[in-house]
Amino acid sequence: AVINAADLRANNSTYSYNIMEQFVTHPFIAPYLEGGKVEEYSAHLVCEGGIRSVPRLSGDGYMIAGDSASLGFSNGLVIQGMNYAITSGIAAAEAAIEAKSKGNFSAASLHSYDEKLASNYVLEDMKNFKGIEGVTWSSLMHKAVPRIAEKVFFDMFYETGQPKRHLSEILLESAAGSGMSKSQLILEAYRA
Template identity: 40%
Template sequence: MSEEKFDVIVIGGGLAGLSAAYRLAKAEKEVLVIEKGPHCGSKNVSGGRLYTYALDALMGDEWKGKAPLEREITREMLMLMTDDEAMTIDTSVHAQHGQSYSVLRNHFDRWLADQCEELGAMVIGDSTVTDLIRRDGKVCGVVVGEEELEADLIIDAEGVNPLVAERSGVIAPIKLENIAVAAKYVIRLDEKVIRDRFGLEGDEGAAMLGMGSANKGIFGGLFLYTNKDSISIGLVQDSKTWKEHGEHLPTAIEDLKEHPVIGKYLEGGEVVEYTAHLIPEGGFDSFSEFCGDGILVAGDAAGLCMNRGFTVRGMDYAIMSGIAAAETAISALEEGIFTKDFLKSYESRLQKTVLEDFKTLRKGHGYMAGSNKLFTTYPKMAIDVMHSLYNVDGAPAEPVMTLLRRNLKGINLTGIAKDLLKGVRSL
């Protein structure tokens, strides 16, 4: 057993773990972050959008002008796709100045780790926690290789595949139907090319989410974010339905890059990174435990990620859960109490900043997983209608209602109306 004992050991150097470490170090607690990658951010993958309210909550104004953010998102794009066409709903959001930015985790997480170390936290890379140490039923340390490290409290932020917490029985094993799989490319392009193709100025950025043929008509969708001199683009697919349909994700993302509409944004670019990642998307009803005796679970390890179709959120929830975990840890250290009952205050803190969203939108995941029309019928229907509206071939003009009836012939409008109403209520 190591002679050194920490106040808190954090498993995982992602946004949840580093946010907890930052707050703990700020409170002058002895905290150790153990990251399995060479450095924080080297193995962390996200689509690439961070909502800044979470940074404000974590650091106040200290991040402004310092954090390695890519582009401020000022253009929102929602795309419905068929095999060779697309319809885009395009919105300018200049009025929401500073609300979100694109980020590259290799840069951002490394920077946040540096901030933690400047405050006195210890961050070590290339180290993997393989087990938890228990004494009298309480978690009191971790095993790293042949070394045992003790702490009053452990914060498990090891990510979407929390093997340590699962194997130790702290949380229930994650189910296939609650997991999505994502593949992502980072494609380098000249800054001016990015601005011209997306109609941007300066450091403005664009975010695009899409559904339809991109994901082979299966629950999931594409994401695209503009960085300073690159584009992050990828696919997210529901693991259960993807497996049932026998599709091949690498093939699907290659097809996406060659799509006639998407390809125009990527033309001439150089692939500089390819990654894949699991995403917890089961929502409120998939949550397991958030704490045990001597341990708290945060970020993706706790399942705190949400896909609403038009937005995907995870990084902000990770930061907010890290803050809540740190506040709970500080309270426990001050009282010298680390029982599960005492640590339940962590869930109360999460309720105020994170869990209320998941409770409100608890039916969203089930709706999208069970409505294949979202990814087949509706994109084609929308594009067909737009074709009719803008078609001018010399034939006599027709009222819009006549055009709509022709395009929607044979389609159960009552069923569609019910499905869309269910979606509005769920999402």
């Protein structure tokens, strides 16, 4: 489950373990878990500030990697962070080995860590998805797109014994029933 921390904070009585418990005891889910044994579950805060929240990554005697460096990406549907933690950890290890071989752990020496991150995909991803939280937590992504997709797929694949309408007709009708006006849909899509 992906939950916005601000929503948890606004509701002082909701905790992550309550949310998981409500999920596993839900009448639609519980039958699939019947007889199963919970080994563990946990919650983890994921940074969402994107490239704007990434601090200075190295300095005299230090390098910051993974979650500590805000190297994470959450779009409300998918969380990426382990891959960034591993990649930044490898880059930090390589920079540390180089610094140790020179006997120099100064900011200038450890800056090679920043260069390594700049030359791999981690910071590029962070830059490419700058501001994505405004899109992924929007009404477009959490309300309109699911409604449109549901209607499009239903109309395309539900068998009625009658000829199916042209895809453009289905799309237009689905967009009209999305709960957002055409101008809102266009504006939100443009922001994406």
